[in-house]
Amino acid sequence: MSQMLALVIVLLILFIGDFVAVRTKAWVPSVFICAILFLIGYWTFFPQDIVSIAGVPPVVATMVMYLIIVNMGTLLSVKELIRQWKTIVISLSGILGIVAVLFGIGTLIFDLETILVAIPPLVGGMVSALIMSEGAANAGLTSLSVFAIVIYVMQGFAGYPLTSIFLKKEGKKLLDQYRNGQLEKKDDSHSSAAEGMTELKLFKNLPGKYNTEYFTFFRIAVVAFFAYLVSTILAPVVSINAFVLCLLFGVIAKSIGFLEKHPLQKANGFGLAIMLLMLFIFDGLKNATPNMMMDILYPLVVCIILAVIGMYIFSFIVGRVLKVSKEMAFAVSLTALYGFPADYIITNEVVNSLTKDEKEKEALLSHMLPPMLVGGFISVTIVSVILAGVFVQLL
Structure with a gap:
């Protein structure tokens, strides 16, 4: 061919x-x-x-992973996370629920390696799934390598409908309050308009014509290299996955002005990078025989069910403590199963199904969309990569 x-x-x-x-x-x-x-x-x-x-050979996919994870780190908006602190606590509680139930009950049903491979993809998206898939493959666990990819592929079937159901319940309640004058649209004018703008403090004297796509890629690669270098230096003392450090260094690089927010998009490389990474993820299915798929079907279904139960219990408890409705709390925790852009799409679809009035839509979105986006960001972007970096060392 x-x-x-x-x-x-x-x-x-x-x-x-x-x-x-x-x-x-x-x-x-x-x-x-x-x-x-x-x-x-x-x-x-x-x-x-x-x-x-x-x-798209493996070496290219590895390069893309370094670039994408650094890029993910630059998306962290500290101000928005501070405003959404309740959402962060609920999101973390849902993740804790997944970990607690799968380790507490899952290990009684399956071996430890299966649980270790299952958790990061359930908490996050394609990057954590790929980290665990590669880790399992390197450990000689071919079936579990495929299992990590299949969990990433299938978990949305639990997350999408459940999120829609609970968001509709929350939306109907908020809509009634808005129509009765008990609820107002949240004013987000206090958010800084400059947050989404390029702010390269370290290169403020550099003429804009020199800030080319190649210069942007170069800066991302430098950050990724330092993450790799630190991981290598620390290896004899403590084993920290280089991808976890890429996320941390991406945050630091953005905060000190070495990188702008979403640099891959600015360099017109984000779409290509995602395409390459997606192809490499599906490359992991080449070892999946029909018999293997039948073998992993049972742990797949059980792990997803246990994860959803854990999320519901823990988010319900924490939501009650923080005085957040159980519907909103559970919807936020479910973002771990899919992340962006599905959290954005589902929320908008729910709001559009509840009302045709533009002002009502704006009011509902102002209350429902920010926590959904932040919840997905915390779980998929940050925690899942950290968990994958830790758990892959245990295989």
């Missing part, structure tokens, strides 16, 4: 996944459709290395 034919085929699969997700308003996740098509391909006519043939 030629490189360009392989590239056309794998990109067609990604497009079909997106097409189905758009048509079903994200009720059928794009990653699920893509995974099914890749599995069918691997079981029929795909070469086992079709992703590498298309131009």
Whole structure:
């Protein structure tokens, strides 16, 4: 198979996944459709290395992971996180619920390695799934390597409908309060308009014409290199995954003005980076035989059910303490199962289904959207990468 034919085929699969997700308003996740098509391909006519043939060998995927995780660190808005401190506590409680129930009950049903591999993808997204998949593969746990990818692919089927159900309950209650004059639109004018703007304090005297895409990529790579270097230096003393340090160093680089917010997007490289990483994730399915898929079906379903139960119990308790409704608290904790942009899409879909009045929509979104976005950011962007970095060392 030629490189360009392989590239056309794998990109067609990604497009079909997106097409189905758009048509079903994200009720059928794009990653699920893509995974099914890749599995069918691997079981029929795909070469086992079709992703590498298309131009995405493992070394390229590793490079992209370094860039993306540094980029994730720059998205941290400290001011917004301070304003949403209750959301952060609830999100962390949901994650704690996943960890507690899977370690407390899951280890009585499955071996420790299965639980270790399952937790980070359940708490986060594709990056943590890929870290655990690669870690399991390096440890010779081929079945669990596939398991990490399949959990990432399937968990949305639990998260999407449950989130929609609980957000609708919360939205109906808020809408009644708004119509009765008991609720007002939240004023976000206090948020700094400059937060989303480029602020390169270390390069303030650099003429804008020199701040090119290559310079942006160079700065991201420098941050990633320092993360790798520190991880290597600390290895004899304490083992810290380089990807965890990439996240931390991304935050630091943004705060000191070495990187702007979302530099990959500024350099017009974010879409390409995500595409390469998604292809490499699906490359992990090449070892998934039909028998293996049947073997991991039971732990897959049980782990997802236990995770949802753990999230509900812990978020309910913490939500009551913080005087946040159980519906909103559970919806926030469920963002761990999918993150952005699904949290944004689902919230908007729910609001649009509740009212056609623009002012009512704005009022509902002002109360529901910020905590959903922050919840997804905390779990998927920060905690999942940290957990993956810790748990992969235990395999």
